[in-house]
Amino acid sequence: MRSSDAEIRDRRANIIQVLQNDSGIELSELASRFKVSESTIRRDLNYLKDKKIISTSVRSTNEGFVTNVIPEFDSDLMYNTKIEEKEMIAKQAASMLESGDVVYINSSSTAVRVIKYIDYNFVTVITNNARALFEQAKPNVKVILTGGEIIHKNSIGNSKFAMTGDHAISTVKNILANVCILGVSGISAERGVSSAALDELTVNREMISSSLDKVIIVADNRKIGINHNYIFSDIENVDYLITDSEANALEVDKIRKKGVDVIQVEL
Structure with missing residues (x-):
């Protein structure tokens, strides 16, 4: 069954929150967490990047450089x-x-x-x-x-x-x-x-x-x-x-x- 527009919007917003806490999470884990296919997650991520709803930044830590995914909170989605x-x-x-x-x-x-x-x-x-x-x-x-x-x-x-x-x-x-x-x-x-x-x-x-x-x-x-x-x-x-x-x-x-x-x- 095709997801409604509201469900897609909510899933993408929740994906952003997950990425904010763990930018290195595997595609398969995201798919499992949201109970959708990996191809659906890939489409979601491509959408978020294309719309500039997510961006990345690099910060220095004691363990080296860490890439963070940062949501653009003022986007239409957020x-x-x-x-x-x-x-x-x-x-x-x-x-x-x-x-x-x-x-x-x-x-x-x-x-x-x-x-x-x-x-x-x-x-x-x-x-x-x-x-x-x-x-x-x-x-x-x-x-x-x-x-x-x-x-x-x-x-x-x-x-x-x-x-x-x-x-x-x-x-x-x-x-x-x-x-x-x-x-x-x-x-x-x-x-x-x-x-x-x-x-x-x-x-x-x-x-x-x-x-x-x-x-x-x-x-x-x-x-x-x-x-x-x-x-x-x-x-x-x-x-x-x-x-x-x-x-x-x-x-x-x-x-x-x-x-x-x-x-x-x-x-």
Whole structure:
């Protein structure tokens, strides 16, 4: 029986998670784990590579060089995965706001979910995420878009509808926020906060620079301990990391030791 589109999408998303933990796993083992043929797994892997949904990076360890498979979290395939985790993380982030706050939210699929959970008066959200238009903000929340160039399909093939460019950067430079809530592609104690999208680096950096109080990173367990291609902040600039209870305990501990207050929501 042919798999449904939803089943294929879920299998490919799960394959990415397996590869992230064990990039050297055999084709036969993947086929056995997902109860499909090796040719099906081969098609899945080719699809993920062709669509630039997975990439590889090499890091040095005591045992030599290790190749890691890194998912492109903002791809179409990954955008609608880990929904439960994203919603719970977003709800926790919203609870940390106060009435009257001005809040930066970036183009992340986790960060944008914060908007509908804000239940305080006179909160202003400034975002470069055009998907904010589809979030059900309460009447007491004002949402302002930065404007700028809309990236529908950017360098990693995503459809985040992120606003970038000179206009978006200028808007952020001229508004001081109390709180900055950013989603990321990776965060680690060693390298800091990173993104898979080169186009968005400057906007993310300016949001951090233009925040007077809290910088909050929202990231599900897949992104903890991950170093993506483009670093946009040192870990020392982060006040809070909100993740879930499935995050790697060793990596979480390393981040805590850097002075970051880590909050883990229970799944």
